[in-house]
Amino acid sequence: MTMERSLAAFSFALLASLASAVVLLVQAQQNPGFISIDCGAPNQYTEEYYNIAYATDEGFIDSGENMQVSSEVIYTYYQQYSKNLRSFPTGTRNCYTLRPDRGKNVTYLIRATFWYGNYDGKNQTPTFDLYIDVNYWATVSSPNYFYEEITYVSQADDIQVCLVNTGNGVPFISALELRPLDDDISPSGLGFLQLHWRYDIGLSSKSPKRYLDDVYDRIWEATNNNLWIILNTTSAIDLSVNDDAYKYKIPGEVLRTAQRSMNASSPLKFAWSSIITKKWIVYFYFVEIERLTSGQQREFTISNDDNQFRETVSLEYLKPVVVVSTPVNGGNITFSIESTNKSGKPPILNAVEFYTIGDLSNVPTAQDDVKAINDIKAMYHIKRESWQGDPCVPSKYTWDGLTCSYGNPPRIILVKLSSSNLTGEIVSSFLLLSTMEYLDLSNNQLTGAIPETLAELQNLRILNLSGNNLIGSVPEALKKRVLDNTLIMSLIGNANLYQANPCPQKKKPKKILIPVVTSILGFFLVLFGALAIIWLIKRKRIPESSERTLRSKNRSFKYGEVSRITGNFGRVIGEGGFGKVYLGTLDNGTLVAVKMLSESSKQGYKEFHAEAQLLMIVHHGNLVSLLGYCDDSRHMALIYEYMANGNLRQHLLVKMHLPEDHLKVLTWNKRLRIAVDVAQGLDYLHNGCKPPIIHRDLKTANILLNEDFRAKIADFGLSRAFASENHSYVSTCPAGTPGYLDPEFQSFGNLNKKSDVYSFGIVLFELITGQRATMRSQDGGLSMHILQWLIPIIESGDLQRIMDPRLQGEFDINSAWKVVEIAMSCTKPMAIQRPDINQVLIELKESLVSEARGSPEMTSLELHSGSAPLAR
Ligand SMILES: *[C@@H]1O[C@H](CO)[C@@H](O)[C@H](O)[C@H]1NC(C)=O
Ligand SMILES: *[C@@H]1O[C@H](CO)[C@@H](O)[C@H](O)[C@H]1NC(C)=O
């Protein structure tokens, strides 16, 4: 059988009735709930014959090209939407997305109109498939104007009408229309109904009836059987809301005409052969429009010839009756409407519709997944030909880059969007793909932090974020997943993730950092991220290539290795608060300082971790670099760059026994340079990091010197971050070294950057005086604070008395006064009176420069800048 419904025959007839159509315009309102698209139209307009507003494709589909039918045939049909079309030369499946106002679980009439019209000049009608959402609807193949129409219960907020290229020509479409219907006019639970014929019987004019006559905009085509008698009436059809027939909203115009058979003994018969195996449903519409003499009543039986359906109907004058057949099937189908012998009146029929039941066997992808992936598509502006329609179904049209599981419902389990030009952050929509096992976002330009909630994707096995510009750190929850062996994570090539940033090596880190890590939480995420990386290396959970990349930065060591590189802990070079420091030699010959954590000290354990975490992520030329880490069962070690000249304290306290001991004394110039180095390191912690890092234990013993006597700050074990509004951090566990502790901090437990400035001031005074921060009083008995000793002397103006005697007067007096002034300002009793370290740094550099002018020793000086390469 043919599935075409040609309107050609009716088109000219309709022109003749233009006048009445214009009258309709007057009563027209907006088309409620209608979606009407004139595919390929250059602009929107109102179709005057029916007063229906047609939109362009915009907003319904992105792909395709607007085309016009051949100019030779363009006036064949009166409908404006017949004249242009949208064709889809690229992509296998191209889908219109309709989002009706009434949402899902509503019955809609959906009509797709096609007219090839030789638009491409090839005179070759294409053949392609039409899908409604994930299910096959029809195969389109006709040179004639025709439409496909269904009544369809939407399963989701969006309805997709897809044109599928089956390799037999370029798909196209002329118009697409959607009309909401009352929910219960089609039998429920049967799939969708596909219209084959819809007839207004007995109409003498040939023009079809549709909107506004039909509020649902069904198109009723006129049909008459020459062997039957035409009946019509001008009386109003008696339709009350309470009638069963009311909900079908059949236009009175349609019902006022009918046909009947010649006599009561001959039936009205419909017979057709069906090559399709689908089941048919027929809607019969009856109204008695003949005024019968009293006592007479038309009564007839509607039946299918092989008795799959049978129903008897009695009519009352002007009262419509609707009979919907049960589904019937067969190769040759016949329906008969036969008068019962009681009636004596021939059977009548006013209108009829023939449908087949469409198969909804394909289950769409879970709605959450569909929504999530569509949001992802929209947010990253992903333009892939295949990314239309349902992401998983039908399986042969699964979106490129996705893999799905085909349970009920299908789910997205793999998302591969590597090298897809994705920019911006990792959007939260990924988190809604709850069955996702594999997420590959490698080699894009993704920025921002890694969302911790990714760890909540319980099925996620592989997370590949390598080759992006992600910042911050690996969230702890993800780190834990890696540790638990439930996730493989690849993060290589995210430079700023590994450098971890709270402190990037930039000239103006403050500006760069503000959007990066703005909270204390963010900071700690960074800390844990660093640890996570260590674990990643240790557990060998990331592929060989990424491991190599990481190893070049921060190595993990087995306890055996640590033992080997230290020559079985042969040479102690220091002792910190939590354990001994040994000299070691890496395989490449680099000397290192290996700090072992003594197992006894619990406090030490915490400090060890804190230091490890900080040092792993904070890199600056004036901060001691961490080269490696050992966390092997109970042995923990930190492996630092070796600082050949030990700590500053040793050098300030050299004993002057022999004349050559004078050579060991740090010159004033070296001291100034050290002061600048330390100020730079501190400035970086305070102002280069967001939130700022407070050292909390700055002292000469924590300032290490390399072979060139350049200083680096060590021992971040007590450092803490703070970021509260007033830039203060209330410590519950004050730590630090007596003599360097901010007096305000000591009394109020209130620690901020200014506490470090205070400690720095004490360091300056030690550089000036060569004394300890806490010194013996002259009589050798009581200990006294360095300030107690020197402030009265400074106030007396006697600078020489406080200067380190080891300098033997070799210093510039102006520069010395300058440094004393700076140290005094740093050690003001109230934090608010002290300058910021960056101000201190500026002033120190000035004194250094002025010193350099007068001293040949300093001419080759280069200041360490914050962007100096790291010692590796
Ligand atoms: C859809 O609507 C029908 C009534 O129109 C209702 O019985 C059914 O529960 C609804 N289904 C869903 C999934 O909302
Ligand atoms: C009704 O029937 C009469 C006679 O058969 C015909 O002339 C007239 O055009 C019909 N009216 C309609 C609306 O079909």
Ligand SMILES: *[C@@H]1O[C@H](CO)[C@@H](O)[C@H](O)[C@H]1NC(C)=O
């Ligand atoms: C009824 O009409 C049919 C033709 O439709 C005819 O063959 C038959 O003779 C008629 N019967 C009577 C009783 O008029």
Ligand SMILES: *[C@@H]1O[C@H](CO)[C@@H](O)[C@H](O)[C@H]1NC(C)=O
């Ligand atoms: C349908 O009817 C035609 C004749 O009208 C017959 O040739 C054909 O075999 C029938 N098909 C079936 C499936 O009964």
Ligand SMILES: *[C@@H]1O[C@H](CO)[C@@H](O)[C@H](O)[C@H]1NC(C)=O
């Ligand atoms: C009507 O009566 C005739 C005989 O008079 C019989 O053959 C026919 O089956 C009857 N029709 C119905 C629908 O009962």
Ligand SMILES: *[C@@H]1O[C@H](CO)[C@@H](O)[C@H](O)[C@H]1NC(C)=O
């Ligand atoms: C990414 O962008 C570049 C340049 O804009 C373009 O050449 C390339 O095709 C794009 N790749 C993808 C997968 O969109």
Ligand SMILES: *[C@@H]1O[C@H](CO)[C@@H](O)[C@H](O)[C@H]1NC(C)=O
């Ligand atoms: C992650 O992606 C990169 C680049 O696409 C690839 O080289 C690497 O093998 C991937 N890693 C994993 C674990 O899949």
